[in-house]
Amino acid sequence: AIAYAFQPILSSRTGDVVGYEALMRPRSKILSSPLDILRMARAQSKLADVERLTWFRALEVFQTLPDKPEGCLIFVNSIASQRLSPADLERFDAAYGALLPQIVMELTEDEEMDVEATRIKKQRSERLHMHMAIDDFGTGYSNDSVLLNVEPDFVKVDITIVRGIDQDKTRQAMFRNLVSLCHSMRALVVAEGVE
Numbered sequence: 001a002i003a004y005a006f007q008p009i010l011s012s013r014t015g016d017v018v019g020y021e022a023l024m025r026p027r028s029k030i031l032s033s034p035l036d037i038l039r040m041a042r043a044q045s046k047l048a049d050v051e052r053l054t055w056f057r058a059l060e061v062f063q064t065l066p067d068k069p070e071g072c073l074i075f076v077n078s079i080a081s082q083r084l085s086p087a088d089l090e091r092f093d094a095a096y097g098a099l100l101p102q103i104v105m106e107l108t109e110d111e112e113m114d115v116e117a118t119r120i121k122k123q124r125s126e127r128l129h130m131h132m133a134i135d136d137f138g139t140g141y142s143n144d145s146v147l148l149n150v151e152p153d154f155v156k157v158d159i160t161i162v163r164g165i166d167q168d169k170t171r172q173a174m175f176r177n178l179v180s181l182c183h184s185m186r187a188l189v190v191a192e193g194v195e
Contacts, residue, residue: 002037002053003027004061009075009190019073019104020065022058051082059096075104075133081114083121104131104154118150136192137178155182159193
């Protein structure tokens, strides 16, 4: 079985919670991390099932989250090579339509981006006033070309760039350049691992 935990995302300006990231948590001794689940799903050609489960279950649990600020964002991972079927989208919109403007679709870095799936996700996001994010920028398949093709609302900088940044001038320069680029694209930067 799979559970979802919610990690708060804070504004560096105010310290207020502006959103939550839905984090998949396996409840299995055999599959101990989300990467294990993705590896198994990939091997069994079941990534579409993981995508569907993530979207429906994460939003179901998010609705029950106590004390969340009104209108806060919900960041949901989306496998870059997968998309929900038209029937799934219809069912999802019927169940969670009121939350669509609060949803941030995070394109994960573990799978190479499927151009057609990404195009459809981007069109859907624009049409329904959802947001898009690139997850773990700086690792895997998250790179400058993805940034240019997706034109996200949020760029989540991987913890490997953030960790130790206070003592590493190269990381500081890289982060400054990325922040400058993102701001020129009107994208907000989320730094992972600041806690």
